[in-house]
Every structure is written in C-alpha cells, then in structure tokens.
Amino acid sequence: MEKEEKIQSLHSPSTKHPWKMTSDSGDFSRLTVIKTENAHQRRLKGTCQTVNISENTSTGVDKERDLLLNGSKACKQNDDVQTLTCRSSHGVVSVIGRRREMEDAVKVGLGFMVKGGEKFDFYGVYDGHGGSGVAEECKERLHKVLVEEIVVEEGGNGIDWGRTMKRSFEKMDEEVSRGRLGEEMVGSTAVVAVVGNGKVVVANCGDSRAVLSRGGVAVALSFDHKPERPDELERVEAAGGRVINWNGHRVLGVLATSRSIVHAGDGYLKPFVICKPEVNIRELTDGDEFLILASDGLWDVVSNKVACQVVRKCLNSRVRRKSIAIVDGNRNRAAGAAAVLVELAMARGSKDNISVIVVELNKT
Template structure:
C-alpha cells in the first residue's frame, strides 16, 4: 500500500482552483484568474492526469530529505510515446514516497465494456484516490464517475471546512455521491434514466484508509494474512436490503438470481456505505474490484493469490498457465498481480467484465 509523506496544502488549493476554473469554463462561467501560479497548476495537473489515467500503471518513487530518486513508471498500455518523460517530470513535483499500484480492466464475456477505473495520486494532502465503477445499462454513468467523482470529492472537502486533519468522511462521501448523481443527470439528462453504475472508492492516506461503496463492487484489505472486507455488497438478497426495498414499495424477484423488479442485481443507486480504517504495520495490500471478480473468487482466495503474485511465487508461463518461482518479479508487480487475478476469475467461469485495482 502507498506510504505517503506530508505535502504542502498550497498545492491542493492550487489544484482545486484549476479544477474550478476548468469546470466553470465548461458551464459558461468566466474566470479571469490567469496568474502564473494557476497556469503552472493546470500544466502540472494535465501532465499528471496523462500518466495516472492509463489502463495498467505502476508508479514507484522514493523520497529522502525532499530529494527525489525515481524509477520510470512501467506502462503496459500507454499514450503518448513520451509518457516516461512526463512521468519523471511529474514525480519531481511531488515529495511522496510510494510503492506500487496496478490495475486491469477486461471486457470478459460482455458485448460492451461498461466498467471504468480511476487512479488519482496526491489528489488531497497526504491522500491518494482509487475507484472502480461497474456500469449497467450503458457506460456513460461509469465514465462520468471516473472523470468527475474525485473532483467533486475534493470540492466538497474544501467547501466543508478545508481542514484535512478533521474530515468527517461519512458526511463528505454522502454529499459527494449525491452531488455526483446530480451532475450525471445534468450532463446526460434523460439518457441516463435506465443507466447506472456501482461505485467503490478508496482514499488512502498514511494513517487511514477510507472506503465508500454503492452497489456490489468491493474493497478487501489484506492485513496480517487475513482478508478484511472494507465494504458491504448492496445485493437485493440481503435481509436488511430486502426489507428496505419492500418498505419503499419495491419488489425483489428471484429470476436468474435475486433482482429488484426482476431486473436490477444491485439494491442501491446512490447512498454509500462508508468505512474508515486505521492503518497498521500488518497492512499488506488493498484490492478494489467489480463483481466480475468477487462473484467467483472469495475474499480470502483473492488475497492469498495476490500475496503470492506480489511475492513472486506465481507468474504466467508461456502457455498461459501459472507456476511458482522463488525470484521476486521486480517489474510492475502490482499490475501483473491484477492481471493474474483477473485471469483466475476467468478460469473460474466469470463471464462478466472484470476491473481490478491493487494498491
């Protein structure tokens, strides 16, 4: 998991101004604040987003007395061609110590890819943001969440009180999810009437991990060799969710699995469940994934398998099978672990799209 040192809060405020300026321009509001600091902030953010928006990424940097000594990021699918140079320049702007994160998104047996991933490093002072969005009925809501939710979250925090040491995460996440819902409807209008998305996001800091989820995408933390679920799936067959649906006038039908009105496999559309977990020395890694993984791979199996991948005990053979090895894989281990975990789900019969982030 990332180990993040302190950064200057002024950087966050500058980035926030850049986001507000871009958003105002999109809705026709002018802003003449074009001073040098803001322009530098925009350039920094644009370069940074080029790097972290790749499908597979691994960033590894080290920090010692504000001096950066970084290895090039490994990008399996990348644009533009000079992404390594951009990555190095971006890393030089940060005083952050990180290990690795990796992600993968596979269409599986679906005709259309409706999943989306989001990785925003150093989004807030001392925090990184990771998100998995599993769309249903279409991809536009998942894509909107990927592009906007982290920005909405940052705006809500700064509008609430701006004190990063005393954030009411449950309130902030609830407000952010509702604002995101309004924003999706404003942008897409009637187009999203039958379209939605699950959300599971993790805000990872040096001292704590905050997880918010809505739907059946899941976050699982491996701590001291034990798999700990940091989210609860919102499924219509859960007794508490079934009771809530029926009290609201809904109905759950067991038709190829329990579904709301025989159609929806998830039981919530917007209200998130939020957990805040203090980090410990035993924390190993965090897995965020869509139900394409969790429907066929239990939490403990996923964590055991990922641990072996990260330790170099499992890798892909030339023929696509797996075998053990003693030498630790040094290049992009988190992305390779995510890839192998997705392949494990496919081998176990998953026909859904699969999206995974390992931190």
Template sequence: MIFDSVRHGFPVPESFCLGKNEITGGEDETMKDICRKRRELRRVKLLGRAKPAGDTVFSPDCDVGFRNKRWKCADTGVPDGLVGGTAQTDVTSGGESTLSGGFACHTHGSVSVIGRRRAMEDAVAVELGFLTRGSKTYDFFGVFDGHGGFRVAQSCRETLHKLVAKIVEERGGAEIDWEKVMEAGFREMDEEVNKNGAAVAMVGSTAVVAVVGEEEVVVAHCGDSRAVISCGGVAVQLSDDHKPDRSDELERIISCGGKVIDWNGQRVLGVLATSRSIGDKCLKPFVTPEPEVKVVDITDSDEFLILASDGLWDVVSNDLACLVVRKCLNGRIKRTSHVSVVQQDRELEQIDDKGKGENHAVVAAANVLVELAMARGSRDNVSVIVVDLRHSKSGRVRSFSGSRNQVST
C-alpha cells in the same frame, strides 16, 4: 519490391512477405514464420511510440489485429504533477485491457478487461495525490461497474474524485468527516449524471472507492463491487455487497413501496440485481446512491487493498484473491501467459525507476487476478485495483461507519 519498416528502408521481395519460396513458388512454412515475426516487430515498433507523461500512450483509434483476435488500445495517462510515474497499457488475452502504475503515496496496479461481454461497461479511476490537506496527501482509487451502458461509469471515473476533493475543501476544519464527505460526493455524482434525463434513465453504475493516505484508508461503496484488505495474512472484507435480498436492503426497498422479484436472480422490481447504485433514475427511490463508508487506520499488519467489480468476486473468494496477491508480492507467482514485448519493457522500466520490483509485483498481481477470474469462467467485465500498503504509516483501526456493525471476512 517493398520496404521493411523495421530495417528502415531495407528492400525485401514481396514474395518473402507473403511467405512464398522464390525458387519453387510454393508456400514455405519457415518463411511464413519469419514473416509473421517481422509483422509482430513492426507492430511493436508502432505501439512503442509512447507520448510524454500526461498524454495518452496510444491513439484512440489504434486497433491491433493479432492472431485472429481484435485488441483495442485504451487511452491511459499519468496524472499532472506525478514524478517518476509510468503510464502503461497492457494488451493481453481477454479483450480490452488497461493497466497503470504510479509512485505517489502508494504503488498500485490496475487492470480492466471486457472479458466475455459484448460491451465494456466497467471503468477504473486512479488519481494519485488528488487531495492535499496540510502535510497529508491522499490517493483516490475507484472501480465502477456500469449497467445499461457505460456512460455513468465513465462519468464517475472522470468526476467523482473532483467532487470529493471539492467537498473536503469547502467544509474545511482540522479533521475530515469522511462519512459525510463521501455521502455528499456520491449524492452530487448521482445528481450530475441524472441531469441527462431520459438518455440515462435506465443507466447506472455501482461504485467502490478508496481514499488512501499514509495513515488511513477510507472505503465508500454502493452496489456489489467490493473492497478487501489483507491484514496479517487474513482477508477482511471492508464492504458488504448491496444485494436486493440482503435483509436490511430488502426491508428498505419494501418500506419505500418497492418489490424484489426473482427474475433470473433477486432483482429490484425484477430489473436490477443490485439495490444501490449511481444513476438508475427510473428505479428511485428503491435504488439509492447512498454509500456505506468505513474508515480504517493503517497498521503494521496491513499488506494490500483489493478493489474489484463483481466480475472477479462472482468466481474468486476473498481468501483466494488475497492469497494470490500475497504470493505475487512475495515473488512466488509469476505470469506465464503471453505478455507483449512493449509491456515487458515498460514493466522493467518501472523496476529501474524505483530501484525495487515492488511496483512490478503489484501490477503483476492485478493481472493474475484478472486471468484467474477469466480462467474460472467469469462472464462479466473484470476490473481490479491492487494497492500496496506495506510502506504506509502505522496506526490502529479507528472507526467503522455504515449500517453493519461487523466486517465480514
């Protein structure tokens, strides 16, 4: 006899758990199916032991074997001081997945999956209320796409928002010069990771970050991760991918004495397929961490913001991504793929806590975008953040900073 953990010590025959018929001694498909369901219930009970806000939901070594696929439960936490937020981890098809939601200034959903890659090099940062300036509170969202390893992307996730907040506080003043703040933050982040010397000389990460307040959105990026905002049903690209063959980037690289070589695509010195990144010390000055920055006042027409790595944008257009998110937020698309029982319960808790299903819809939108990228054959890590802007304060487009005069759509 063994004891069934789901029924708190209720004894069951060992043959039953092996899916065998006690009378004939042969295999019984019905019993095997029941046995499989019982094992899944035990697994749900294990995963359901969530810790208080601020701690990780799952232990770092929680590996779950399910239907011959290996899932890794990633650590997810709730920022200090967040009231009513729920940290979540979504175990879905596609690999390692991290899902989070919160209720500070803006509801959001974020997903990061390993996809078809052998290693996870993406990182996602969500820091709600990371900066308070007078009566204004700002949230920080970032997607970091690492290459050559995960160390730089992870460092950016842990540190960049702290550097930005520190710089804002040090500079003081009534108005924040976001362009200079972001340039200084990216530069200090680059110096920080390059302190490790030869260990990260060939490691780097693209970065696209958004600081979102009640009245404005600040987007800074270096590399080919992208930010897209939906305004009045129109997809507006807020960042222009830093590719080596982009005319101004090509001119900059050549003026520094570098070359762009076609080696399975246009690459800096035949090595890197992006012309700007944090890290990559061995490729400087041809690869620079200097970001392009855009500051946009939020209007009544603004619906949501999408930040994602090129694992999404390589296979999904801006217009299609915005169309999918819009339909999710309007309740016209619902996920039909496998969702764990734990995930369903927690998503329902979010709806109950907030009183409306808006946060649930944003979380679902991020998931659907990732699933769409995987279905379209993306072979990269895929990381997506969707931020709901529909309840922010009204305003007008204030300014666009950076080397480009127009925003591409």
C-alpha cells in the same frame, strides 16, 4: 466466515475453456496457466502486452503463458480491454471478459488531494449497467467532487469522511441525473478508496468490493448491496418496492443491485435504488499488506480469501518472476497480481467485465 476454497482445474460449462489452473495441497501454493488450442485471445488480448510461451519440463507442462505486463509507461486501449500501468506500489487491469460491451471504468488519482500537509491517493472502480455512460462520468468526476465536498469535523481536527463521502455520492448522482445520457436505463456501482494520513477510507454503493489484507487475513471493507441482503430487502420493501427473483434477485425484477448511481432514465427505480454509500474508515497498521478493489466480475467467482492468497503469492514473488510487470525500471508486482486475478476469474468462468486494482499499502 468464508468457506475455504480450492483452486482446481476449470472448464467453462458452455465451451472448452482455454485455461487450466492447478494447485498443490488443495490450496493456492502454485499457479500454472496452460495455453491450449483455440484460446480466447480476443477476450484476453491487452491483459498482457507481452506474452511468453516457454517450455516447462520440471512440471510436465508443455506450454506456459506467463502473465506479463510490459514496461511501457502507458498501455494502449482497445475495444476489449483497458490496461493502466502505474507506479510500483499499485497496478490496474480492466478487461471486457465475455461481455459484448465494456461497461467498467477505473480511476487512480495519486496525490489527488493535499490537506494539512498530507497527500491522499484515490482509487475507484465503477461497474456500469445499461451502458458505460454513468461509469465514465464517475471516473471523470467523482474524485473531483470529493475534493469540492470536503467536510471538516467539528473542532477542525480532520476530515469527516462519513459525511464527505455521502455528500459526494449524492452530488455525483445529481450531476448524472442532469446529464445528457438519453432516457435509457443506465447507472453504475461505485467502490472508492482514499489512502492517506495513516488511514484507508472506503465508500461503496453497489456490488463492487474492497478487501484489505491485514496480517494475512482477508478483511472486507465493503459489503455488496444485493437486493436479497436482509437489511436491503427490508429497506426496498419499506419504500414500497419489491424484490423479484427473475434470473437472480432484482429490484422490481430489473436491477441486480440495490444501490447505484443512476441516470434519470432509471428514475422509476430511485425510490428503491439509492446512491447513499456505506463508509468504512480504518487506521492503517504495520500488518496491513495490500488493498484490492474490484468489480463483481472478480468477486462473483473468487472469494475474498482466495483473492488475498493470490495477491500475497505474487507480491512475495512466489508466482513466477516473469509475471511481474516492469514499470519505469521497477518490478511492479502489484500489476502482475492484478493480472493473475483477472486470469483466475476468466478461468473460473466469469461472464462479466473484470476490473481489478491492487494497492501495496506498505509502499504508498
């Protein structure tokens, strides 16, 4: 059970942080973002293409930065941020954060597959290491490989998602290993979700994460593959590897995740760092509200519970209405919720790239 967190005033340990979060009653009941001098505009630009600075006399706040995504059909990409506008049932925000390079990649494939008259949607978050090459390859190929590798259950009653996901991740790993990405150490985590036919199927390899909000409760649909996780530690050591605490627990003192899709340049890690995903299949119910997929840039500083609280407030319009994106004439609360989560992670001092997908399950 996760310990309940309070959203408090926050400051970066290394610099005066430009954002301050406040809360009522020690829980997430109101989110106020204050713009101060020397704000890190370069790090956050593009997260919101339109920014309003308005007076807020009722709360005594001089200036408020509304988290607002504009209504354009496609947001521009630059060196600092990738922002994708989507249909009203989901939203995506991916930012460089405090890193020098962008190594995250995200993919949304609506109706990427039709089987038995049922349409399936695909969502993926990839967090690269050593560069963005493998993450970008996964973004372009993994959902296509998934369609190619579909395994039907015995008796033809449906898709065997466990076997299908494992075969797809293995093939993706093989393709990356044969690719021309150089000999440097490079790889990527992968957390993907397929929604359709009354199910949500999550496959995870690494420390990105998927969380479902069911009846107001945060339900983890994946569990981080950290080297210090007892079963992962046992697996690595049984294969002849070691986990060394060198600026955090790392396989061979190098990689901070025990599972990953890796290039041949990482070959010496492959006996210990594997690409086999853990697969979680859930039947969707009327109580399932939304799904969050995100890289560890979010989860390192925000718990499952608080993330779901934030998104729920946004989707229920209890965060300021200007925080809601307008896409094709529709209010996209999911995009606003993703933006708020990114801002919260930045405020809490996340030092990594941050990528977030929010999916409203009752609108897919």
